[in-house]
Amino acid sequence: MSALPEAGPARSVVMLDDVTKTYAQGSLAVQALRGVSMEIGAGEYVALMGPSGSGKSTLMNILGCLDVLSTGRYLLDGDDVANLDEDALAEIRNTRIGFVFQQFNLLPSLPAWRNVELPLFYAGVPAPERKRRALDALARVGLADRVDHRPGELSGGQQQRVAVARALVSDPAIVLADEPTGNLDSTSTEDVLALIDDLHSAGRTIILITHEADVAARAERVLHVRDGRLTDGGGVR
Template sequence: MTGVVLHLDGVRKSYQTGTLHVDALRGIDLGIDEGDYVAIMGPSGSGKSTLMNILGCLDTPTSGTYRLVGVDVGELSENELAEVRNRLIGFVFQQFNLLAHLTALRNVELPLAYAGVPGDERRRRALAALGRVGLSDRVDHRPRELSGGQQQRVAIARALVTDPALILADEPTGNLDSRSTRDVLALLEELHDQGRTIVLITHEEEVARAAQRVVRIHDGELRVTAPAVRR
């Protein structure tokens, strides 16, 4: 059975900076089910980061509702938002966001440490996640001892290790060369094939094509296009 992972209903987000008012999201309706792989595409300034911040529970809508695994995110306190983020979402960022002084293993263990998972289980699960992304032979390396593509795979292992309901990847190939881009997209596709739910935000057509469904955002509004044919 596939369930609904998230649902946005009439989500609007406005920013007020001095006298300037910006409607960054202007009524977004979007549903994502378990096992979906969706790319959100749009040009600069279209509202991608704003939408990503809402999907990732880093920010809340000005109006409308966002439900994540049945939880109405707009009703949550800052602490509850942080807990939902840690428990339900695995983030992958363009800049990898790994801690430079920690080994790959320690970086991947971090979300489990925040969740209060005991040390030996933490280590076991982090090693399994690193194995899953093909980095069993790099667990003691620090970020600077890894290539960009390998660093992003560590970040994907870190996103996976909590077994989140949603993997949210914001321009995950933005800092990678074309070969590492292919590696990372192949890995995301594998995870999708294993039933993971993935939302990928990108401004590149070629990257968006890796997803099963492409949603286009323009001036804070969505246009949903036909599903791509799976290779």
């Protein structure tokens, strides 16, 4: 008999069970998610595709603990997110999840390295270590010579690379990217996708939203969102 542990199914990082999200809009209720169940294993690279308004960003915000679900259950690394208080959720956002957004979401008044160190600041990392890690992350995305530039002094592709550096500086297990190449030309798109491929190769779980089939093709699995539902089962075992 082998002394190695039996190879079971990959550990689930994300487990959603019949999740709904309803936004109150004045007297109207918008049902953005209508019962999403899905399971994503540690180290998987999953793309979410779907038409505008189908609920992709809503789903991403819930996965990233930026917003709360209305009904259903979300287990993140086995923990029921509903049982976590705001401090615990903030800690998850700052240490376990890296975010990349279509609009970059950089603070315009801060130089690149100050933007990149922010998650470490919120996580309570001391200043000298923050700076060292921010400079290191910027070097990894090829911006060692732009660390003092403000976002307005960088091209769109460079700004998104700063955002990728910010996403990886805390060494998160999960990277959530919402249309990360939506505002980029084809060269910068390739640069950013290659960086995301590297993060995946290094063992991180990647969940990427995109409209573009050729971007989704980089993922190991593609899930389709339509009218607040997954059309293809979500890989629930």
